Amino acid sequence: MSLGNSFGLCFFHSLLSQHQTKAVKSSLLVFRQLLQSNLKPSDLTFSLLIKASASSSFASNSLKPKLEANQIHTHLFKSGIIQLAYIRTGLLNLYVNLGCVKNARFLLDEMPDRDVVAWNALISGYSKNGHDFLAFNLFIEMVREGFRPQATTLVGLVPSCGRLEFVFQGKSIHGIGVKAGLDRDSKVKNALTSMYAKCGDLEGAEILFEEMVEKSVVSWNTMIGAYGQNGLYGEAMFLFKKMRAQAVEANSVTVMSLLSANADRETIHCFAIKSGIVNNASVVTSLVSVYAKCGDSESAELLHKSLSHENLVSLTALISSYAETGNMNKVVVCFARSRQLNMELDAVAMVSILHGVKNPAYIAIGLAFHGYGIKTGLCIHCLVTNGLISMYSRFNDIEAVFSLFSGMQEKPLISWNSIISGCVQAGRAGDAMELFFQMKMYGYVPDAITIASMLSGCSQIGYLQYGKKLHCFILRNNIEMEDFIVTALIDMYIKCGSIELAERVFRGIKEPCLATWNTMITGYGISGFENKALNHYAELRKRGLKPDKITFLGVLAACIHGGDVDKGRRYFQIMTEEFGISPSLQHCASMVTLLSRGGYFEEALLFIRNMECDPDSAVWGALLDGCCIHQEVKLGEYLGKKLYLLDHTNGGLYVSMSNLYASGGMWDDVARVRQIMKDTGGDGSSGASLIELTS
């Protein structure tokens, strides 16, 4: 090599080294300039090029770095430098950082002299990219080929055990580490602590943490995170105080772990500002997330805007908070922002957007995002398909749901759950049953969510016997009686007509949540047990729980069934004045039912006139039903015309009109209405009654 060549190379090498620390122009561009200067790259040049590309690949979410990696690969191949083991491993690392695990696997397979370092790189690469099973299988392959694991191997693999909740396998790896003396390594210890916590073995995590003589900030963060993940928020905060008392300086991860451990967001935000940690982009992103989750979109948006480089995670946190409330206009604004920034959405962002498509008015937006997903390839992710399944089932488009489901290459339990709950939501409990049997045939074990959906399906079709079987399944399989499953179980017994069994389940719960109380109150209300419903309401208040909109729907239903107009009026007043709940159309329809059934037509009309929102067909229909009871034919006819103009396809209207004329003995008119019903194809909705004989 001439002196000139050597000097020139040194110049380009220093340029490439800068790429590892600064965000400058493409490292491949520098490399091309080097070639144009007629300089011959050495293996060091390539090593620096790979490192520079790897360090700049994290920030971007575009295709460009992947294409650059392929170009580097070609240069290495052409120059023959790819033969060097350390260069191959460097390239493998680059692919792994870019998420191109298939290319990385190809490199390892083609490596004639692969060493532990290359195995480690791919194992940790699989793990970092969420391919936990692949990481595990590769580890087994490595050991079978006679390679001895190193501390780095375990550090790469152990997080996969945590994510898969493979506590047994994690313990085996812990054992391998102890035998080989690798468990003394602090990184291995921290990784194992985190693994035990993620597997729910908090005691295991605590033992490892206590054993550590020198606890680094990472160790403290791991244990704070461990408490947070297991719901012990007080312990997480206590440990943070202990860490500070021992003069260990907190870092960005400490703040993030505390935020996800439900610590007071404003206190932690202040701490982050005071300690200067708030300049960290990940911390700001976490803050955006917690503010967005609690509904403080204004603060979340301000924080998001304060980021020097907006990132997809932070934007997704905003999208998700808007989607939760169905504010699709804001969601679309966020999406437009991502386009402005040339940001490609990922599967999580897509799922968040789809979650917001709840209102039929936004079906077109949902379809457009489905198209976007197909175009960008995001629909391949089963996460996105699950999101689409849920979206289409919200609109009862069961054909689309089945087509998406049958096209899935892998069908994890969550996908079965999505389609089963989708069928139930779309009123197709029979299909849900069929899928449930298929799912079991494929060897999947239903979880609490499957069972809750199935219970809701049983409620829909009044299938008490199968509901009881599901109850037994819960008991046999020790499925934790979480609030939602208890509520679904009680709801099933009520809807299947067995209030006694619902009461038995309810009595077995120590601290029922509001949803469970609401289910019981509504259940009593619709079953005609007015006093029991109101006693339960009183008991709920005695326990310090704050009733919500659903509670009052149940309470009003009870008053309607008991025909107790005075109590109904009083509870409506309590709802609006004491609890500041603005009445929904359903509450208004209940009040109109109560008043008109009691014969208070003037009051009912006044009530409708004073409503804050426009009365819908349910409200007018409630008044019409009152007319049927009290033979108010004149008013009833007026309401019938009004309802016809609002929705002439409503079959219930003809039934009510027929009842109205019958109440006044106007049989000719009854016959006329029935003839119209026959001519237009019945009352528009067929009904079915079902009783189940029990032994």
Place this chain on the structure above:
DNA sequence: TTAGGGTTAG
């Protein structure tokens, strides 16, 4: 080594 956005349930 630790951490930030998401889906399925009432």
